Amino acid sequence: MGKRISIVEDTPGVTRDRIYAQTNWRGRDFTLIDTGGIEQATDDIIISQMREQASLAVNMADVIIFVTDIRQGVTRRR
Secondary structure, three states, X not given: OOOOOXXXXXXXXXXXXXXXXXXXXXXEEEEEEEOOOOOOOXXXXXXXXXXXXXXXXXXXXXXXXXXXXXXXXXXXXX
16 A cells, blocks of 8 residues: 655755655546655755755645645745
8 A cells, every 4th residue: 555755854854856756636637746856046956956856746736735844934035
């Protein structure tokens, strides 16, 4: 049935690439794409590439579900 395909860690920035999963809900097939999130623009190459991967997924999407960590809360831009 289900399987774990994402790396899960209690540290921000662990997911960097796009992770795809095909699924079906109520008779409709669709693709879920998990990304590392949308971080602020930075000179850090890893965070910049993570942001680029998220941007590519957003541009491909018909629907975007924004998920956040309630423990982390909303952070302000610097």
